[in-house]
Amino acid sequence: MRFLVPGTGDRFRCGGLSVELQSARLCEGLAPSVEVVTYRRREPGRAFLPDLLKQERSPGEALWLVSWGFHVPELLRQLRGRPVAYHAHSSGYGFDLPAGVPVLAVSRNTLGYWGDRAPRAPLQWVPNAIDPGFGGGTGERPIDVLVQARKSSAYVREQLLPALRQRGLQVELQQGWVDDLGDLFRSAKVVLYDSADHWRRAGVSEGFGLPPIEALACGCVVFSSFNHAL
Structure with a gap:
């Protein structure tokens, strides 16, 4: 499994990035190999999408997960012929999905959006997990x-x-x-x-x-x- 993000530095910090990084961690026990791949900025220790596309023939063995709303159409074009799924957070970006691209929707609202826009695509509701760091709170609250x-x-x-x-x-x-x-x-x-x-x-x-x-x-x-x- 390969989770695609533009980068992981300060420029890209947001809730969507946090969710993708957490999702990758949670999937580590479910697949033989799980990695985070960047496509806008090279980062030490991480694979870079253009390099992988040159090195690996299509279709390949990896399942690619795209999520960054405004970038999804271009990423799907680059990944044509390879196994790919859309990890859908916000909705309303206005693009359509190629036939057969699965949608993993984080909320029922997003699931309903894609159920209307892509009714024959494989659709699944996959709510975000709460990081174990959120909890407790029995101390003083100033x-x-x-x-x-x-x-x-x-x-x-x-x-x-x-x-x-x-x-x-x-x-x-x-x-x-x-x-x-x-x-x-x-x-x-x-x-x-x-x-x-x-x-x-x-x-x-x-x-x-x-x-x-x-x-x-x-x-x-x-x-x-x-x-x-x-």
């Missing part, structure tokens, strides 16, 4: 309300959070990437996750909604929007 800035609505950031601070609550607006998100969640009592405006602007769907589920696993009370997979 943060009353935690919000992740990147996907939150302007209403939450500009109106609700100032109002909560005026009431004397300890509010934290998390900016940028956090290496140990589980530790941050275990420090919070309440997590607000309002991503509807973000995904409406992006033009694609909330693929799975992993952060609010991770927050629940860490013992937080979660208030969430109900868009797409949520």
Whole structure:
């Protein structure tokens, strides 16, 4: 099994990358060989897609898994004639799949999208796993309300959070990437996750909604929007 990602460095950090890397780890006991392959940037210790396509004749023995929405059509063209499946996170990118390409959908929302768009493709619901690092949380929680800035609505950031601070609550607006998100969640009592405006602007769907589920696993009370997979 080969999980295709553009790269694993800071430039490509996002929830989708984390899910693919975790999926590769979880599959290591299910297949004789599992590897993460990059296709936009060469990285030490990792195979690079153009090199493998030159070295290995089609169809080959590996199952290739593509996932990066905007890159999927081009990757499928490059992998024509080889076993390939689409690990589908967000939906709404507008492309169609070649006949027979299996879809592994992380949510029922994405599964329904492809059930409508590719009704004769093999379809499977494969929800994301929660990393074992998310859990526990019996200690002190100094943060009353935690919000992740990147996907939150302007209403939450500009109106609700100032109002909560005026009431004397300890509010934290998390900016940028956090290496140990589980530790941050275990420090919070309440997590607000309002991503509807973000995904409406992006033009694609909330693929799975992993952060609010991770927050629940860490013992937080979660208030969430109900868009797409949520």
